[in-house]
């Protein structure tokens with residue numbers, strides 16, 4: 001990391017195609033954000049105030065997917081201006097919910113939705129940042145939570161490699177003593193194939209995980225799919241669940257394609 005003139009590392013938070021929810025995770029840090037701003041110079045973070053999108057920084061956080069020609073060009077400049085590039089959230093890591101359009105003819109979607117599609121400058125696909133430039137660290141989640149972001153910032157500031165999450169959501173359920181909603185209530189929970197990071201937030205409130213933190217390592221989505229069929233889901237419902245947030249990347253999205261191919265349209 002290059003020492004900045006002020007002696008503090010410089011940070012930017014950039015927005016691409018997204019809902020702003022991951023930037024809100026930063027703002028939700030509250031007092032921790034104030035403490036963070038004493039340790040770093042936040043030079044670009046439009047949602048919080050500072051605007052200098054072309055500034056050279058030590059760490060650039062990127063929210064959102066690449067879904068327009070402008071974004072294809074802009075991410076190259078963000079990469080060139082950043083020492084370390086960290087993607088935050090589902091859109092930036094895998095293309096997000098908007099990547100569902102990749103499964104069909106993107107130009108046809110535009111014609112179906114907009115009366116004058118010629119005025120819409122949009123790519124036919126939505127893709128994660130790593131498909132366009134080198135990414136140094138990915139933080140998954142829809143949205144990420146503030147604890148994850150803060151832990152990553154601290155690790156990067158002290159020059160320690162951030163610890164990757166490897167456990168599945170089920171492990172957090174067991175550690176925190178949550179009653180399993182799949183076993184006890186027959187809810188179609190994706191915890192067995194989803195990486196944790198959220199602390200099993202949904203099962204803690206008695207509802208099923210829908211996989212927003214992305215596919216876990218060594219996931220067995222086909223085995224879970226058969227279990228979900230056993231609960232009464234149709235094959236296309238299983239495909240929809242697997243493809244919901246992370247259709248564009250990882251074993252669960254790929255399983256969604258298989259279940260769709262064998263069971264009809266997702």
Ligand code: SF4
Pocket residue numbers: 169170171173174178179180181182183189190191192200203208209
């Ligand atoms: S509720 Fe879901 S995440 Fe929790 S143990 Fe059961 S299957 Fe796993």
Ligand code: SF4
Pocket residue numbers: 142169194195196198199200201202203208209210211212213214
């Ligand atoms: S339990 Fe699943 S859907 Fe809920 S926040 Fe965690 S990863 Fe996302």
